[in-house]
Amino acid sequence: MTDDKGIIKEADPAVLHNLLRTMVLIRIFEEKIIEVYPMQDMKTPVHLYIGEEAVAAGVCAHLKKEDYVFTTHRSHGHCLAKGSDPEMLYAEFYGRISGCSKGKGGSMHPVDPENGILGTTAIVGGGIPIAVGTALASRMKKDGRISVTFFGDGASEEGTFHESLNFAALKQLPVVFICENNFSATTSPLSQRQPHENIAKKAGGYGIPGITVDGNNVLDVYDAAKAAVQRARQGKGPTLIECKTYRWKGHVGPDCDHEKGCRPMEDLNKWMKRCPVEMYKDLIINKGLITETDYMNLVKEIDAALDDSLKAAKQHPLPDTKELLKDVYYDKE
């Protein structure tokens, strides 16, 4: 990654720093989970985002606090990039009452309305039409918000994906579809599920732009998302961005599924050499934006802060069992 397409010259340095900060935050946040998971007290299935950080960071850099984001079972990266408090997330994963979903959702169902995350579904493709719905609401209320929905390559096989693109295109809604194509659905390879691997092409059938980017190159993602977000804000309708990337860990849990023979080890090695964090860090050091020491300090600072978040989260109380029957229904009283 040497070519920055002139973005570094153009962009606000604070934004460029933040891209790195967000990716480092996500990476270390996930690594802490890997560390504590064997203790068996974080009782929630975790779907780790390691390897895909550039997508969440590059897209969310363009979003306002009030813009809506819909994530998936692999939710952590998007929430952090959108501004969620790590302690509130960790508390949720530990099933604490202070967790973002009061311990009723876990890792697959974070919520953070203040940051535009109105809830998270773990059903593949389930969140895509819901994001189109929030975009419809924004259109009706003229509130100027846009909606972004992240989903994987598997979701692009679901009916909801196609139904959503059709409707969003029909109504020219302010929504951006971000497909994180990591080439696998759990362990099923894309080649066994789809006739070709260019998911962005599906946009053509609905008459909307479909763009493929290197999902490990945060500036590529940033650049494509910038145009898509602008289109949405200007009322010009939806865009589909396919970010080709790779998940380093197994579908669920902290282990490396390559060791179990789920995916070829050479693929992992190839993609690890293209680590989104390392590539971007090296680029901006080369461009003189930061020094190696700045980077080390950033890592140290985030690591210490996340240690504190994790420790604090664990100390919060579990929900009282009276909570079990609460919140099934909304009660306006």
Next chain:
Amino acid sequence: MPWTKVYIDKNELKDTLAREGLRGLSYRDALKEAQEQLLRDDESVFLLGEGVDDSGGIFGSTLGLWKEFGKDRVMDIPIAENGLTGVAIGAAIAGMKPVFIHMRMDFLPMCMDQIINHAAKWHYMTGGRVNVPLVIRSIIGRGWGSAAQHSQALHALFMHIPGLKIVVPSTPYDAKGLLIASVRDGNPVMFIEHRWVYDYIGYVPEETYTVPIGKGIVRRPGKDVTIVAISLMVYEAIKAAKTLEKMDIDVEIIDPRTLNPLDEELIIESVKKTGRLVIADVSCKTGGAGAEIACRVAESAFDYLKAPVKRVNFPDTPTPCSPSLEDAYYPDAETLVESVKGLF
């Protein structure tokens, strides 16, 4: 009271309304008026569904509403039931109050993922931080060979899902009042209508009012046997009660109006008084609403029962087409009379 009584005899109804100076309205028009008032009073309300703005207007229940409120608020949609349910959920959690309308209840299985996995769970999964004010109207069809995929009643499937409310209005008064209550409720509400009551007339006030969700009603007081009648079966039960009266059997008819939450207290109190229970429903028997009601009575009022609990339902088969098979398929007042007689 004219708003609780169900009239079978149209002349009797006409006379009563005229005598008391009250307005009669069909079930169809009551629904339309409710939606018209909701659209007018609350700009977050909008209707969406296949054909809501067409010349049929969902059997007349949304006919012409688009003229006043425009096609953004009375919105025709692509034939994509599950996706559009998701869209409606998204709009709902972002502060709108969508009413998603299906001409046939048989189309709801297309939406099961969004209804069951999403709408029903959202409030709980988010620890109560985000609610889903979504109403899904659907209509149970019947007759003229509508057959297996255009005449199902699937309310029992939804009763099994925590997080959904289920209403089954049988009268014009309840159709309007429950629809307004459902839209204002703040939860996902399955609003289940029956095509055969669309022409039935009853007293409907002109002003906006609500009928509380979760409250059943005694349609006819009686002392010998309780019939819990759901939807269209309320009318069959009233006819049956007239026949049974001549046999000195005094029937109490309960219209639960809501199946979730169920007005268990009303049903239990009635069974404690009569000691006999028949549940009449517009759907297949196995795993139906009647099974749930019977079980709750067994749990809470077993000692009061003088006879076994009976259910009057469709047989456990898909709906057939041929008139002879259709006739045999649907239970009516006579079926109910026979069922009740068997308890004495």
